[in-house]
Amino acid sequence: MKGKFLEYYRRKLASLRPPSAMTEREFGFLLFRERIMVRHKAFRDFKVFTDSLLSLVPSDVYYSTAYYRQPDLDMDQKGWLGSDVVFDVDADHIDTPCKETHDMWACPKCKETRRGKKPTKCPKCGNEKIEEKAWLCDRCLIAAKEEVLKLVELLAEDFGIRSEQMHLFFSGHRGYHLHLVSDKLKTLDDVQRKEIVDYVIGLGLDPAEQGLYQGPQDLFLENGHSVVIGPQLTDPGWRGRLAKGVYRIITELDQKQLIELGFRRGAALQIINEREQIENEWSKKILWSSFQDKWGITDQIWRNVIEKALTMMALPAKIDTVVTTDIHRLIRMPETLNGKTGLKAAMVGLDRLEEFDPFSEPAVFEGTQTIRVMEAPQLRIRDQTFGPFSDEKVELPLSAAVLLVAKGVAMPES
Amino acid sequence: MQALLTKLDLAKFPFTTEASEYIKSFNIEPVELARPELLPILERAIDRIKQGVFSGKISAELTQEDVDILAYPTALMLISVIGDDRARRRFALAEAKRAYQLLRDELPEKLLQVSRGSFGWDARIDDRDVGDSHFEFALHFEDYVRNSARIRDLRWKLVNRVLSEGYALLPREDFARLLEEEVQARVLDRTSITGLAVPPELEKYVDPLRSIIRARSQYLAADEMPRAVMAAAMPPCMRNLLSLLQTSKHISHMGRFAMAAFLLNIGTSEEELLKMFKSFTDFEERIARYQVEHIAGKRGSRRKYTAPNCNTMRTHGLCVNPDELCATITHPLTYYRRKARTLFRGRRQRNFSSRRRE
Numbered sequence: 001m002k003g004k005f006l007e008y009y010r011r012k013l014a015s016l017r018p019p020s021a022m023t024e025r026e027f028g029f030l031l032f033r034e035r036i037m038v039r040h041k042a043f044r045d046f047k048v049f050t051d052s053l054l055s056l057v058p059s060d061v062y063y064s065t066a067y068y069r070q071p072d073l074d075m076d077q078k079g080w081l082g083s084d085v086v087f088d089v090d091a092d093h094i095d096t097p098c099k100e101t102h103d104m105w106a107c108p109k110c111k112e113t114r115r116g117k118k119p120t121k122c123p124k125c126g127n128e129k130i131e132e133k134a135w136l137c138d139r140c141l142i143a144a145k146e147e148v149l150k151l152v153e154l155l156a157e158d159f160g161i162r163s164e165q166m167h168l169f170f171s172g173h174r175g176y177h178l179h180l181v182s183d184k185l186k187t188l189d190d191v192q193r194k195e196i197v198d199y200v201i202g203l204g205l206d207p208a209e210q211g212l213y214q215g216p217q218d219l220f221l222e223n224g225h226s227v228v229i230g231p232q233l234t235d236p237g238w239r240g241r242l243a244k245g246v247y248r249i250i251t252e253l254d255q256k257q258l259i260e261l262g263f264r265r266g267a268a269l270q271i272i273n274e275r276e277q278i279e280n281e282w283s284k285k286i287l288w289s290s291f292q293d294k295w296g297i298t299d300q301i302w303r304n305v306i307e308k309a310l311t312m313m314a315l316p317a318k319i320d321t322v323v324t325t326d327i328h329r330l331i332r333m334p335e336t337l338n339g340k341t342g343l344k345a346a347m348v349g350l351d352r353l354e355e356f357d358p359f360s361e362p363a364v365f366e367g368t369q370t371i372r373v374m375e376a377p378q379l380r381i382r383d384q385t386f387g388p389f390s391d392e393k394v395e396l397p398l399s400a401a402v403l404l405v406a407k408g409v410a411m412p413e414s
Numbered sequence: 415m416q417a418l419l420t421k422l423d424l425a426k427f428p429f430t431t432e433a434s435e436y437i438k439s440f441n442i443e444p445v446e447l448a449r450p451e452l453l454p455i456l457e458r459a460i461d462r463i464k465q466g467v468f469s470g471k472i473s474a475e476l477t478q479e480d481v482d483i484l485a486y487p488t489a490l491m492l493i494s495v496i497g498d499d500r501a502r503r504r505f506a507l508a509e510a511k512r513a514y515q516l517l518r519d520e521l522p523e524k525l526l527q528v529s530r531g532s533f534g535w536d537a538r539i540d541d542r543d544v545g546d547s548h549f550e551f552a553l554h555f556e557d558y559v560r561n562s563a564r565i566r567d568l569r570w571k572l573v574n575r576v577l578s579e580g581y582a583l584l585p586r587e588d589f590a591r592l593l594e595e596e597v598q599a600r601v602l603d604r605t606s607i608t609g610l611a612v613p614p615e616l617e618k619y620v621d622p623l624r625s626i627i628r629a630r631s632q633y634l635a636a637d638e639m640p641r642a643v644m645a646a647a648m649p650p651c652m653r654n655l656l657s658l659l660q661t662s663k664h665i666s667h668m669g670r671f672a673m674a675a676f677l678l679n680i681g682t683s684e685e686e687l688l689k690m691f692k693s694f695t696d697f698e699e700r701i702a703r704y705q706v707e708h709i710a711g712k713r714g715s716r717r718k719y720t721a722p723n724c725n726t727m728r729t730h731g732l733c734v735n736p737d738e739l740c741a742t743i744t745h746p747l748t749y750y751r752r753k754a755r756t757l758f759r760g761r762r763q764r765n766f767s768s769r770r771r772e
């Protein structure tokens with residue numbers, strides 16, 4: 001592996017770019033054999049950096065999102081100057097149904113290995129330290145990509161972040177990293193960054209503050225229902241987003257999903273039948289009160305609907321918020337190889353995010369290699385799929401072979 | 415359009431950049447403040463501090479513009495040389511509150527001028543209706559979070575604001591409230607160098623002020639329960655847990671939780687608590703730290719835990735040797751506060767009587 005990495009870096013050295021303000025950043029190299037991280041490195045110029053890269057040939061290259069006066073000193077002496085705001089959107093934090101079929105875990109103590117989500121302790125021996133063997137698959141990466149699209153849209157619309165300030169990278173594994181480069185945001189502290197994260201995941205959102213609330217009881221209405229005041233689709237920020245969420249619930253969910261939210265069977269069916277008319281009406285104006293009265297929406301249903309609208313419109317609450325709030329974080333350097341897969345952490349232009357294929361451009365190795373695979377689900381490189389494998393010897397394109405070896409499920413055959 | 419600040423505005427908002435320019439033009443040295451013609455400034459400054467520190471409120475009333483304007487930096491100088499941190503914070507808060515009161519009632523143009531000119535905000539007048547809310551201002555979210563993150567109330571969370579293309583839409587009230595945060599931060603910043611020497615000419619005025627401030631601080635500090643009282647006021651259940659801890663005996667999970675929450679509730683710091691845990695048990699530091707931070711509300715649910723009440727303590731077999739005071743309370747914390755108060759009152763009375771005899 002190390003040899004292949006070296007070969008790649010030699011070949012592609014010219015395409016590697018130094019990060020902005022390189023001299024103010026701390027670098028870290030994770031070493032192949034020793035599995036230790038060499039940290040607190042600083043480089044005066046890019047040549048020195050590439051020299052180190054070629055002599056150490058690390059499995060992973062990291063740099064700090066932070067800028068320091070003296071990046072090579074100990075943490076408390078570095079002199080923090082600021083830090084990019086980075087979002088880590090990873091399939092690890094999204095519940096995709098396919099995980100059950102392709103993720104595995106292994107107990108290092110009794111060697112039990114199974115498919116599915118990692119349990120809190122080994123069902124066989126009770127050991128609590130369990131190794132997760134997360135696989136990367138198309139569906140998971142597509143789910144991550146959808147969240148990235150949502151995030152980019154939200155940052156542009158609500159935060160006014162311009163597209164040239166957003167730098168997006170494939171992580172080389174199960175997700176994407178979005179870096180915001182802005183002098184204004186650079187000096188925000190962790191608490192202030194948390195406010196941005198909470199906005200993005202909708203944490204602490206009070207519907208009443210976003211214009212959705214029960215107004216005073218209308219004395220002239222016989223049924224005694226109170227009036228509902230609510231936001232409209234075109235309202236800015238979370239107001240419009242909340243309205244869109246409810247709109248999507250009413251126009252997109254199937255009967256079973258509506259019933260799960262608390263709607264009676266009949267009401268759910270009726271909503272589905274009257275969809276066209278509702279869409280028509282609502283795209284002009286959402287009539288919240290008549291919505292409530294017509295479908296008999298109780299407080300409990302309201303709560304469920306709002307909750308559902310939030311999860312549809314916000315980023316998953318499980319995204320790694322620490323990456324965004326930690327102002328001393330090391331993050332994978334763009335355009336370097338990921339030691340867990342051998343895939344390149346490729347830069348993804350926002351305008352071509354839709355068509356970006358994490359199994360094409362990032363698969364950088366050329367040639368083939370024969371390996372012995374113990375156990376592995378199916379994988380794809382460009383337009384070819386391979387596997388699943390179970391204890392067999394195969395000749396594969398080098399990128400596929402490196403991925404399986406890096407994942408620890410195969411051994412090179414000489 | 416730029417609204418210029420009048421001299422009256424400067425008296426209202428002496429913390430602005432315009433005001434400090436104006437103040438500089440007088441070129442007054444601190445020593446000169448004792449001169450009879452400048453004495454009103456010194457007196458007004460002392461008054462400002464007294465109001466701020468003692469009642470927590472500085473009157474928004476204006477007397478004579480130049481005196482009011484110059485009294486502000488003089489007050490900052492005085493509070494710095496007095497060097498009492500508690501008083502300094504209270505004064506900063508009072509100055510900020512005064513500013514808020516005045517700003518709330520100003521025209522939008524003026525608020526905008528103050529926010530941009532003195533604090534560099536990226537803001538504009540927006541006058542927008544969204545639903546049935548009316549917003550007069552738009553403020554860049556970065557300036558918003560810098561100031562709102564300190565305010566605890568949930569409605570100040572960014573997620574509860576209307577954000578549009580990088581700007582938070584705000585009603586005037588809220589815009590002024592955020593400026594209050596800036597004013598407070600500025601006063602704290604301008605008074606952060608403490609322990610400066612008082613010019614001998616001013617001693618006559620500063621010394622009495624210093625001694626009443628010091629007396630107040632001592633009084634308040636005393637109210638915060640001296641450590642010595644702590645041990646003696648512990649309820650029997652906690653005394654039992656502590657002695658188990660000190661003899662390295664096993665304590666149940668609930669017992670550890672109850673003790674940690676109780677100690678945090680009565681003001682023990684996390685560090686102190688960790689030290690106690692570490693020195694008496696074989697707790698792994700990492701785990702102990704995690705537990706302590708969890709209970710203190712820094713992790714997980716981010717909610718501060720309250721020690722369990724007597725009922726719960728009893729259910730878990732943690733209520734040991736209850737005494738007469740126990741019969742009158744339902745919570746170990748109540749036990750502690752009552753007992754501490756009785757012990758403390760006794761002590762303070764003794765102190766006073768001994769002083770009288772001197």
Ligand code: SF4
Nearest residue numbers: 649651724727733740
């Ligand atoms: S009665 Fe309450 S305070 Fe007294 S020992 Fe029992 S638990 Fe503690």
Ligand SMILES: [Zn+2]
Nearest residue numbers: 107110122125
């Ligand atoms: Zn096991």
Ligand SMILES: [Zn+2]
Nearest residue numbers: 098099137140
């Ligand atoms: Zn998957």
